[in-house]
Structures are given as structure tokens and as C-alpha cells.
Amino acid sequence: MRTVLGRWQTWAGFGIAAVVLFGVAPVVLSDFRLSLLGKFLCFAIVAVGIGLAWGRGGMLVLGQGVFFGLGGYMMGMHLKIADAQIRGDDVPDFMQIAGVRELPGYWQPFASPAFTLLAIVLVPTATAAALGFGVFKRRVKGAYFAILSQALAAALAILLVGQTSIGGSNGLNRFRTFFGFTLNDPANRRMLYFIAAGVLLLVVAVVRQLMQSRYGELLVAVRDGEERVRFLGYDPANIKVVAYTVAALFASIAGALFAPIVGFIAPSQVGILPSIAFLIGVAIGGRTTLLGPVLGAIGVAWAQTLFSERFPSEWTYAQGLLFIVVVGFFPAGLAGLGVFLKRRRKAKVEPPPEKAPETDTDTEKVGASS
Numbered sequence: 001m002r003t004v005l006g007r008w009q010t011w012a013g014f015g016i017a018a019v020v021l022f023g024v025a026p027v028v029l030s031d032f033r034l035s036l037l038g039k040f041l042c043f044a045i046v047a048v049g050i051g052l053a054w055g056r057g058g059m060l061v062l063g064q065g066v067f068f069g070l071g072g073y074m075m076g077m078h079l080k081i082a083d084a085q086i087r088g089d090d091v092p093d094f095m096q097i098a099g100v101r102e103l104p105g106y107w108q109p110f111a112s113p114a115f116t117l118l119a120i121v122l123v124p125t126a127t128a129a130a131l132g133f134g135v136f137k138r139r140v141k142g143a144y145f146a147i148l149s150q151a152l153a154a155a156l157a158i159l160l161v162g163q164t165s166i167g168g169s170n171g172l173n174r175f176r177t178f179f180g181f182t183l184n185d186p187a188n189r190r191m192l193y194f195i196a197a198g199v200l201l202l203v204v205a206v207v208r209q210l211m212q213s214r215y216g217e218l219l220v221a222v223r224d225g226e227e228r229v230r231f232l233g234y235d236p237a238n239i240k241v242v243a244y245t246v247a248a249l250f251a252s253i254a255g256a257l258f259a260p261i262v263g264f265i266a267p268s269q270v271g272i273l274p275s276i277a278f279l280i281g282v283a284i285g286g287r288t289t290l291l292g293p294v295l296g297a298i299g300v301a302w303a304q305t306l307f308s309e310r311f312p313s314e315w316t317y318a319q320g321l322l323f324i325v326v327v328g329f330f331p332a333g334l335a336g337l338g339v340f341l342k343r344r345r346k347a348k349v350e351p352p353p354e355k356a357p358e359t360d361t362d363t364e365k366v367g368a369s370s
Helices: 002-028 031-056 064-087 093-097 113-136 143-161 186-212 214-224 226-231 236-262 272-285 292-310 314-329 334-349 360-369
Strands: none
Touching: 002 031, 002 186, 031 064, 031 186, 031 214, 031 236, 031 272, 031 292, 064 093, 064 113, 064 143, 064 236, 064 272, 113 143, 113 236, 143 272, 186 214, 186 236, 214 226, 214 236, 226 236, 272 292, 272 314, 292 314, 292 334
């Protein structure tokens, strides 16, 4: 009975989310606000993967900006080539300014839409799998893994800044088309929003299925007792690599959607600060829950957009303070706050258990023993 009820609640939740994303938001929000929400949905897609790797697997991933940037840059390279082809040029506009007359060799495959989509899926997953096997097989975990992933994000950001062939510190920007659709058309921008909303619902469904499966149970077991799982005959490294790779795939897809929705992709979206920002949203929302990372990522991104304009210097400190408070006092995040308050209310209502009164038999036993 509980299983059936849980399934109905899940389907009801997906139905409500679909109605809000596909029905209410396009009607209530303006085109600008809808594109802004599409940007937030990209962050939520990254957060879902972090919730799986960190919340369920215990891997503090501080380098998701790497995979987000890989997906964004590969999509940006295809969009810039498509723009150049429409104008009849051999190279994108920023290369012409730099005096480049021939498209670099590693750019040329991204002229194909099929190759671009395939690379967005395969390159980050292969990178994450190789890195995961190299790290987890050596039993690197905890703070050491977090520092390593953060160093990787910093290294990639520095590398991108020095590469003028992919835009340097300015990155790739001024995209005009998206697979043949003009980005200046409000209808096409709404289409991008709908794609982001559909992808978000899909990745949430995938993660839910993983959490409910036997693999999800093994992932939690590895988080809580890695050595016990190893004694049972499972290799914790393989279990971690799967979660880490899935999270990298989600981040890459989010980056690929972020580039056309926002209109640019730059090293500022790849480095340490974006990776930490992704993590803050997951922690505040509730990393061990399914929807907590989604709501936390959207809420933090919305608050940053709202308050950073009015309080640019104070917002950073407020964000850090909120992160410390949530991690220190509410490890389950805002999603677990309701459960916490419910338990406190129940503890106040229920009277403490009364001590059983002594019977004559108990008194006789005490007297006999004395």
C-alpha cells in the first residue's frame, strides 16, 4: 500500500512540476524573466547531479564547473561556426579580429551538429570516468578529493583564459542561431526554455530511479560504511565512478543549454566560484533529498540575481553565512527543516513516558535482597 501511495505521490509531484514549468511560468513571466528562469533551470540540472554524487555518495564535488564549461564551450564552438557559415565567413568573428584566416583543426569537427551533441555527452563522461577511476581506485576521498576537484576547475579556467583561439578571457559570445533557429526570435527563446524544463524533469526522473534501485542502496552504503561494502564483495570505487560520471554528464548538458539561453560562455562560468555556487545551492536546498537540490539551486540563483544588484558586496557574505548556518545546524538543508520542526512539535505534544509503579512483588524482592 505504501509503495502504491509513494508512486502516486511521485507522479503527482511530476505533474505539478510540469504544469508549473510548462503552463504557469510561460503565461505569468515575461520573455526576459522566462529566459532568466531557463538559466536557473540549467543550474538546477547541475544540482541534481551534485545531489546524487554528494548527497547520496558522500563525494564533495567542488569541480562541477569543469564539466559545465566543457559542455558550454563545445556548444558555443558549434554556434560560432554556424554563425560564420551564415555570414559566408571561414572563421568566427573574434578570430577575424585576431587575424586568423583558417579555422583551427580542433574546431572543424564541431561544424557538425551530430558530432557536437555526441561530444557534449561523451567527452565529459569519459573525462569523469578516467579521473574517477584514477582517484577512487587509490582510495582518495574526503577533503583530498574535494581539493583535487577544485584544483582541476582552477586549472581549466586558467587554461581557457590563455587560449585566444576560443575567446580567451571573453569566452564565446554573441550567438545568433541555435541549430538553425534564430535566437532573436522570442518564440525560439521560449523553445530553449521548454527544452531546459524538459531536460530538468528527465534528469530528476533518472536520479529518482537510481536512488530507488539497488545501485542507490549501494551508493548510500558506500557513503556510510565504505569498508563494510568492500568486505561484502563490492568495489566502492566502481560505485563512486558511476555517480561521479552521471553528475558530470548532467553538468555538461546544463552547460550546453546555458550557452544559447544566456548568449555566452566564458571562463568565469568554469572556475572555482561557479563550482562553489553550485554546491551552496545543493546544501541549502537539502543534498540528501530528490527535490532539495533543485529548489535550492533555483532559490539561490534567484536571490543572487535579486540582491546582488542592490547589495553587491553584502550578498557574498550573506551567501557564505547562510551556507555555514545550514551546514552547521541543518545538515539536511531546507528540505529537512519541515521534518525537524515536525519532530520538535511532536516531542512537545507527547508526554514523557511514565515510570511503571512498583508492585508488591517488586517490594518483596527488594526486601528479600536486603
